[in-house]
Amino acid sequence: MTMKTWDIAIKDMRLSFRSRSAIIFMFVVPILVTTLFAFMFGGLDDEEGFTLPQTAVVVANLDEGELPGLATETPAYLGVDLAGVHSLGEAMARLLQADALREVMQVTLMDSAAAARAAVDNQAAGVAVIIPANFTAALLGMGQAAEVELYQDPTLTFGPNVVSSVVGRFLDSFSAATIGVGVTLEQLTAGGAAISPEMVQAVVGQFTAGMGQSSATLLTVQAPTGQTGDTNPVAQILAQILGGMLVFYAFFTGANVMQSILTEEEKGTLQRLFTTPTSHLALLGGKFSAALIVLVVQVTLLLVFGRLVFAIHWGRWLPVALAAVGLILVAATAGLFLVSLMKSTRQAGAMFGGLLTLTGMVGMMSVFTGGSPYTPAALDIISLLVPQGWAVRGLRLAMEGGGAADLLLNLLALLLWSGVFFAIGQRRIQRRFAR
Amino acid sequence: MRVIDLALKDLRQLARDRQTFIFLLVMPIVFTLLFGFAFGGNQTADPRLPLGLLNQDEDDLGQHLVALLEDSAVVRLQMEADSPAELERLVADETVAAGLVIPASYSEQLRRSEPVAPTFMALSGGSAGFTVQTEVETAVFRLTSAVQAARITVETAAQQNALPGGVTEAAYFDDALTRALAAWDAPPVQVVHTNANALPVPAEEDSPNYSAYAHTSPGMMAQFAIAGLIGAAGILALEKKSRCLQRLVTTNMSPGQILVGHYLAMFVMILLQMAILILFGQLALRLPYFSQPWATLLVTVTAALFCAGLGLLIGVVARDEEQVIVLALVPMFVLAGLGGAWVPLEVTPAAFQRIAMFTPLAWVIDGYKDILVRGLGLEAVTTAAAVLLAYAAGLFGLAVWRFRLD
Numbered sequence: 112m113t114m115k116t117w118d119i120a121i122k123d124m125r126l127s128f129r130s131r132s133a134i135i136f137m138f139v140v141p142i143l144v145t146t147l148f149a150f151m152f153g154g155l156d157d158e159e160g161f162t163l164p165q166t167a168v169v170v171a172n173l174d175e176g177e178l179p180g181l182a183t184e185t186p187a188y189l190g191v192d193l194a195g196v197h198s199l200g201e202a203m204a205r206l207l208q209a210d211a212l213r214e215v216m217q218v219t220l221m222d223s224a225a226a227a228r229a230a231v232d233n234q235a236a237g238v239a240v241i242i243p244a245n246f247t248a249a250l251l252g253m254g255q256a257a258e259v260e261l262y263q264d265p266t267l268t269f270g271p272n273v274v275s276s277v278v279g280r281f282l283d284s285f286s287a288a289t290i291g292v293g294v295t296l297e298q299l300t301a302g303g304a305a306i307s308p309e310m311v312q313a314v315v316g317q318f319t320a321g322m323g324q325s326s327a328t329l330l331t332v333q334a335p336t337g338q339t340g341d342t343n344p345v346a347q348i349l350a351q352i353l354g355g356m357l358v359f360y361a362f363f364t365g366a367n368v369m370q371s372i373l374t375e376e377e378k379g380t381l382q383r384l385f386t387t388p389t390s391h392l393a394l395l396g397g398k399f400s401a402a403l404i405v406l407v408v409q410v411t412l413l414l415v416f417g418r419l420v421f422a423i424h425w426g427r428w429l430p431v432a433l434a435a436v437g438l439i440l441v442a443a444t445a446g447l448f449l450v451s452l453m454k455s456t457r458q459a460g461a462m463f464g465g466l467l468t469l470t471g472m473v474g475m476m477s478v479f480t481g482g483s484p485y486t487p488a489a490l491d492i493i494s495l496l497v498p499q500g501w502a503v504r505g506l507r508l509a510m511e512g513g514g515a516a517d518l519l520l521n522l523l524a525l526l527l528w529s530g531v532f533f534a535i536g537q538r539r540i541q542r543r544f545a546r
Numbered sequence: 547m548r549v550i551d552l553a554l555k556d557l558r559q560l561a562r563d564r565q566t567f568i569f570l571l572v573m574p575i576v577f578t579l580l581f582g583f584a585f586g587g588n589q590t591a592d593p594r595l596p597l598g599l600l601n602q603d604e605d606d607l608g609q610h611l612v613a614l615l616e617d618s619a620v621v622r623l624q625m626e627a628d629s630p631a632e633l634e635r636l637v638a639d640e641t642v643a644a645g646l647v648i649p650a651s652y653s654e655q656l657r658r659s660e661p662v663a664p665t666f667m668a669l670s671g672g673s674a675g676f677t678v679q680t681e682v683e684t685a686v687f688r689l690t691s692a693v694q695a696a697r698i699t700v701e702t703a704a705q706q707n708a709l710p711g712g713v714t715e716a717a718y719f720d721d722a723l724t725r726a727l728a729a730w731d732a733p734p735v736q737v738v739h740t741n742a743n744a745l746p747v748p749a750e751e752d753s754p755n756y757s758a759y760a761h762t763s764p765g766m767m768a769q770f771a772i773a774g775l776i777g778a779a780g781i782l783a784l785e786k787k788s789r790c791l792q793r794l795v796t797t798n799m800s801p802g803q804i805l806v807g808h809y810l811a812m813f814v815m816i817l818l819q820m821a822i823l824i825l826f827g828q829l830a831l832r833l834p835y836f837s838q839p840w841a842t843l844l845v846t847v848t849a850a851l852f853c854a855g856l857g858l859l860i861g862v863v864a865r866d867e868e869q870v871i872v873l874a875l876v877p878m879f880v881l882a883g884l885g886g887a888w889v890p891l892e893v894t895p896a897a898f899q900r901i902a903m904f905t906p907l908a909w910v911i912d913g914y915k916d917i918l919v920r921g922l923g924l925e926a927v928t929t930a931a932a933v934l935l936a937y938a939a940g941l942f943g944l945a946v947w948r949f950r951l952d
Contacts, residue, residue: 132872140879147883151894165896231742237892249734258738265741266919267892268757276680279737283684286733287691294726295699298718304708317698329686330666332679335634335645457867464776464871465568472577476584479888490584511638 115389119397120404123371127364127405136363137409141356142416148352149345149421166270167236168216170207171227174200176247199250199285200242203259206281207240215273228262238263238274250289288318347510350423354506355478357413358499359471361438364409365446366463368402372540373456391544395537402443410435426509433518434505437525441498444529447536451543474499477507498528548799552807553814556781560815566777570819574770575826581762582831594622595678598633598642601625605653606720607689610727611664612648614685621681630665637667644668644678656693657719692726742920756832757919763827764914765887768849768907771816772878775857778812780870782861805858805949809942812854820846835914838923845913845927848934852906855941862945862952881907906937 127133176198191209196202208218219236221227227239241260249257259282263271295314296306375381384394414435417423425431449466453459472479474497476490494500505521560566597615601608615623624642627633633645645667655662666682668675699722703709709718785791794804824842827833835842856877864870882888884898885907891899902908913930916922 132868135872135876140876143876144879144883147880151883151889151898164893164899228742246735252734256732257735259735260738260740262740262742264920266890266915268890269893271739272677275737275739279680279684280687282735282737283687283691283733286730286735287687287694289734290726290729291691291695291698294695294722294729295702298699298722298725299703299706299708302703302708302710302713304703304706310702310706314698314702318695328661329663329683329690330679331663332666332668334669335637335667465573468773469568469573469576473580476580479581479584490580493580 113393113396116393116396116400119394120400123368123398123401124404126371127368127401130367133364133367136360136367137405138412141353141360141413144356145349145353145417145421149349164270165215165217166238166267166274168207168218168238168240168274169221169227169230169236170204170218170240170242171221171224172198172200172204172242173224173244174198174203174242174246175244176200176251178247179251198247200246203242203246203281203285207277212277216277224260231262231264234264236264237267237270240274240278250285252289252293288315291318346422346424349421350417350425350510351478351507353413353417353421353423354425354510355475355503357410358438358442358502358506359475361406361410361442361502362445362467362471362499363463364406365402365442365444366449366459366467367446368405369398369443369446369450370453370456370459370463371401372398372450373453373459377456385544391541394544395540399443399447402446403439406439406442410439424510425506426512427514429515430509430513430518431506433515433522434502434509437505437518437522437529438502440529441502441525441532444532444536445498447540448532449536451536451539470497471499473497474501474503476500477503495524498525498532501525501528549803549807549810552799552804553810556778556808556811557814559781560777560811563777566774566815569770569776570774570815571822573773574766574819574823577770578759578762578766578823578827578831581766582759584758594618594620595643595674596624596641597621597678597682598627598636598645599623599625599648600627600630600633600645601648602650603648603652604650607653607656607693608648610692610723611652611685611689614689614727614730615646615682618681618685621678634667637669640669643674644682646682656690657697659697688730689727692723692730695726696720696722759827759831759833760915760918761890761911763823763831763833764911764918765882767820767823767827767914768885768910769878769882769887771819771849771853772856772874772881772907774816774819775812775853775860776871776874778808778815779857779861779864779874780867781811782808782858783864783867783870787866801949802946805862805942805946808861809854809858809945812857813850816850816853816857817846820850833918834921835917837921838917841917841922841924841927842914844924844931845910845917845934848931848938849906849910849913851938852910852934852941855938855945858945859941859948862948881905884908886911906934909933 178196178198191206193202193205196205204218204220207216212218219230221230221239224239224241227236227241230236231239239260239262241262243257243259245254246257246259248254259278261271261275261278263274292311292315296311299310300306372381375384381394385391414425414431418425426434449462450459453462474494476494477500495504501521501524505518505525508517508521599612599615601612603609612623615621621643624636627636627645630647633642633647636642637645647665647667649662649664652662652664664682664686666679668679696719700709700715700719703718704715709715782791785794791804795801824835824846828835857874860870860873864873884902885905886894886902887907891902891908894902909930913927913934916926916930920926
């Protein structure tokens with residue numbers, strides 16, 4: 112790099128770091144949005160990660176059944192004292208108010224189904240659980256099957272799913288005892304055995320004793336051993352967000368620094384510069400070097416900030432470095448390419464605002480849909496139609512524990528984009544300078 | 547009349563600017579479709595979540611568990627893994643939403659009442675993993691309870707000497723197990739879901755991705771209404787920079803009239819933008835915006851009044867077009883994020899939801915959701931409209947104060 116090229120690079124860098132709007136786009140907005148999401152998902156203080164949102168639930172127990180004496184002796188279920196309950200509907204309502212569920216459900220009892228539905232209609236509650244009149248009767252095998260109604264606010268999905276899961280588990284526990292007693296007595300009867308009340312009581316006792324099995328005994332839950340990096344889900348989300356923002360705004364930075372060619376042209380300083388013994392190559396080299404250096408600063412600072420403040424595990428240093436190099440090169444060359452297509456700074460404003468926002472958001476689609484289990488695979492392919500998609504992919508691969516070999520293909524793709532952008536951009540700019 | 551002339555001048559200027567159309571119409575439409583597609587999924591394919599399964603149990607109970615999961619409306623089984631390590635890789639790669647390994651001794655231990663649990667693998671923190679886990683636990687619980695029923699039946703029959711002659715305990719157990727599993731097809735109590743919705747949800751073929759679009763359409767409309775202010779507020783900033791505004795003040799047009807003229811142009815622009823996007827939502831996405839026309843009109847007009855107020859303040863405060871971009875895009879990101887345009891507020895903590903209700907975009911989105919999802923009418927959206935009007939008045943007042951100060 113000649114001294115002149117270096118001088119131009121230093122001057123452009125100084126301009127970039129003095130520009131308030133450039134600083135806002137380079138650092139403030141990515142950090143602001145990531146902080147917003149950190150707050151949105153409950154922060155990083157909790158080791159468990161997500162704090163499940165609490166759903167307001169109203170319970171209307173319409174159960175008219177009455178438990179025979181033997182069942183009221185059931186001492187406790189899931190840590191809830193059920194002594195003295197008169198019906199299984201009452202037991203169900205008491206279970207839904209268990210301390211263990213307070214974090215996810217705030218339960219209020221209502222007298223009638225209409226009042227419970229009205230609470231949901233008025234958005235005072237998210238879900239109404241309506242226990243029918245024949246609840247106990249159905250579970251004692253003395254009538255038709257009973258349906259517990261979950262009446263929910265249609266705008267909600269997550270909260271009602273959690274409530275449905277909890278209610279479903281309780282109902283299965285109740286049903287298991289009924290089914291078990293029914294099967295045992297049915298089979299004994301079919302085999303010709305005489306059924307005495309004592310035998311029934313003994314059988315019922317065996318089944319109710321097994322109620323309330325903890326879900327921990329049903330499955331051994333583990334994260335895949337291949338999962339590396341953050342195990343805190345909030346940090347994982349923030350890594351995706353900050354990574355996406357980093358890519359999105361790196362392209363703005365590249366374009367913004369290279370835009371100085373247009374600004375200088377409009378101010379006439381470029382023409383004055385060409386009256387001095389400064390080659391076109393030195394000028395272009397200086398501007399491009401400035402873009403590269405500013406991008407190195409931006410990318411490095413945001414990666415370090417993410418690590419220190421949001422505890423983001425970006426991956427091993429070599430894959431992260433490869434992903435960052437690819438991003439810096441493609442963002443700088445894209446800036447050169449875009450500026451070569453523009454006639455004025457006014458036109459550039461529209462192009463940067465519109466095109467870079469559009470392509471940036473397309474490239475970030477995997478970030479937006481990160482948690483959705485229903486994302487179609489085609490969306491990943493759409494993302495890779497823009498260079499931002501490859502840059503996001505590179506960071507994601509590094510975060511997921513990918514090695515240098517995994518990153519190489521991605522880097523090659525980014526180098527290809529960069530090569531094309533640079534070839535077209537520098538040729539067009541050179542031609543413009545020649546005029 | 548001068549106010550209208552000024553507004554018409556602004557609108558003509560905006561109509562000539564290609565950037566205006568990108569922010570006002572192209573982007574919200576593209577992102578409504580993209581987000582709807584992303585969150586609604588591929589409706590032609592099986593929407594159930596893929597569960598990688600490795601059944602190492604060669605006996606019957608493992609098969610019963612597989613059969614229970616095969617009938618699930620939530621998960622679909624993928625049995626392509628040959629080993630737990632291979633299954634872990636599929637889970638880690640997110641090829642499957644979760645993995646389940648049924649151990650080799652599962653049937654044997656379950657029959658002997660020994661503690662045994664299939665291994666469930668999922669990436670930590672994902673909603674897909676949570677959903678699949680709940681479904682798998684239900685299936686495991688039902689199988690375990692059926693086995694328990696069969697075991698108690700055999701024990702009771704043995705105690706009462708009631709085993710039929712010529713029937714082995716194993717056969718008696720299998721018979722009871724079959725009965726218990728069959729009983730789970732119609733359990734004595736079950737959950738039914740109903741919606742507090744006056745509007746029937748349209749059939750999937752009539753409106754694919756309805757629920758996804760019902761969220762993304764209002765969200766993107768609100769977000770890009772703010773982004774669309776860049777052009778309109780830019781005119782005001784440009785007038786200041788070119789001293790045109792100062793010349794205008796020397797005419798017999800009052801500062802108030804000048805601001806109202808610009809405000810009117812912004813209001814008309816945003817109103818037109820929202821009207822076109824609502825039309826797009828109604829006709830292309832089959833969202834029932836017109837089911838409650840007066841409610842839709844009220845939310846739209848008040849949302850446009852708020853956006854125009856914000857645009858006027860940005861135009862008054864910004865010194866040049868560059869500042870306009872910053873002053874429009876930063877609030878856009880903050881208000882859209884806080885207001886629930888990207889992620890539904892229901893998944894955020896209670897404190898976040900409370901703060902969100904101080905943001906105007908949350909009210910815009912809530913107002914439209916009242917119409918589109920809850921099927922409510924004019925009465926339901928009056929609170930949202932009142933809040934938006936208050937914001938509009940506040941922002942207009944701030945703009946006037948700042949303009950006078952300058």
